[in-house]
Amino acid sequence: NDALHLSDLFRGSAQQMGGIFGLTLPIFDGGRLNANLSIVQSNSNLNIASYNKAVVNAITDVTKGITQIQTISDQSAHQTEVVAGDQKIWSLTQMRFQAGLISGVNVAKAKLPLLAEQSKLIELHGRWIDADINLTKSLGGGYRAEATPSKS
Structure with a gap:
């Protein structure tokens, strides 16, 4: 029943017969092998x-x-200069107050711009720390910046 005829060559029974005798016909597996190779190449x-x-x-x-x-x-370096300028203005205002030339209210008003600029410098320092942490994470850890921007 499992005689090997040309018409039966692709039937399962003929393949079983070849398997029993240890015979395989690799020429008929070429399409499957090429498909597997294409899948492996695509995955690669x-x-x-x-x-x-x-x-x-x-x-x-x-x-x-x-x-x-x-x-x-760079922004922190610029902001440090701004804070230093406002610090000088506030110091001059204090000297004028001590000399009795202006009132204490004017000294308090002169301090407000200095505090605002110092606040901006602190905010920049916080952003620098965040950026440093993100860079460390991007590099996979182990990185340390040489120095943080100056803070007044």
């Missing part, structure tokens, strides 16, 4: 693309982090 290409995307994202995160730290450091 997908893995490579995923890896490349992860690398590009990591480089983008690091670049963004470095840029943020540099920008905030």
Whole structure:
């Protein structure tokens, strides 16, 4: 019943017969093997693309982090100069008060801009710390900035 005829060549019974005798006909598995190879190649290409995307994202995160730290450091340097200027104005106002030239209300009013500028400097310092933490995270840990921006 399981005679090997050309018309029966692709039937399951003929394949069983070949399996019994240890015979296989690999030429008829070529399509399946090529399909498996295509699947493996597609999976490999997908893995490579995923890896490349992860690398590009990591480089983008690091670049963004470095840029943020540099920008905030520059802003902090400028803000430190502003605070120093307001500090001089307030000191001069105090001297005028001690000399009896102005009232205490004017001294208090002169302190308000100084406090506002100091508040901005503190806010910039907080943003710098956040940017430093994000950069450390982007680099996978172990990174430490050389120095934080000056704080008055």
